[in-house]
Amino acid sequence: MAYLFTRIAVKIGSNVLTRKDGTLDITRMSALVDQVADLHREGVEVVLISSGAVASGRSEIKAGKKLDSVSARQLYSAVGQAKLINRYYELFREHGMTCGQVLTTKENFGSRTHYLNQKHCMEVMLENKVIPIVNENDTISVTELMFTDNDELSGLIATMMGMDALIILSNIDGIYNGNPSDPTATVIREINGGKEDLSEYVQASKSSFGRGGMLTKCSIAQKVADEGITVIIANGKKDNILVDLLAKGSQTVCTRFIPSDKPVSSVKKWIAHSEGFAKGEIHINRGAEEALRAPKATSILLVGVTRIAGDFEKDDIVKIINEAGVQLGVGCAGYDSTEARALIGSRDKKPLIHYDYLYLD
């Protein structure tokens, strides 16, 4: 069968994999594995980003005393992830296929070397017909350094792996143009990249086991679509949803973010998702801001820099801040912080941030 995409990232939310009482919904998991297996047999490369560790651990053990939120996350994810991956392994084995576990943390995307190392790990799995199943390593992640949720992680993986599409499966058909419980609200079928303001539709509420909610899904989806990747939000509880999305396209109910056709380099894609790893700040004056906002691609020169905050190494990610204290974007530093400070105001030096290593919000 001809499918619309040949390389996809599929993010499965906790709610898709759990029943109302919090137990793992094996029937649903099995149905999703069947679909991934069908696609895989037809030559579609799939990376799964699966939530559900905390939810499935919670239903497995009863803690002796009341746990604080960090202890609960660590305990439940340690048990739940083992249970989850074990189940996936058995389900794929029934199809004669092998899956492998990739547990990651935000820090593993922080430097270009770590980023490329992770990409290599998933490439080698795909080349060997192994289906990567990725989750955040909640057991050892430091709270302040965690991903907002697995939607953010799936966006990073989709861009890192150069996917044709990112499919975010949740417990709802897509983004509604109002409160989803309102009978007059309908699913928005198409969204044009990052240009539309969706905040008026999306409620802050989230489903019972989810972490980030629809708002994170929207902002991630817009960013990833702007990088040239189709993003689809669809209902993972619906039978045959994955195969339908790839085979029938727009006939299947979902929200589809239309990808930008402007090419974006792989370095820029990495930088675009790197704000959370920034090690310092580059403060620039008005003239430098005007140059950055001009249509022509412009580097940040030391002559337009007024202050350097924080300690960073060459090639670390830094935030770019204007005179009003507003963040304009992020970039990869061409000097370490000590050298950059010493050279503030200099002319005729290489740029502090070259435009190839610059991402403006």
Ligand SMILES: Nc1ncnc2c1ncn2[C@@H]1O[C@H](COP(=O)(O)OP(=O)(O)O)[C@@H](O)[C@H]1O
């Ligand atoms: N406009 C909207 N359209 C669709 N869902 C919405 C909207 N506003 C808020 N939501 C909520 O977002 C939830 C999905 O996000 P989330 O709880 O993070 O799911 P997941 O666990 O799949 O990541 C839905 O169940 C719904 O309650």
Ligand SMILES: N[C@@H](CCC(=O)OP(=O)(O)O)C(=O)O
């Ligand atoms: N790593 C966590 C994922 C938490 C999360 O992001 O959940 P969701 O919003 O349902 O995708 C887990 O496996 O429980």
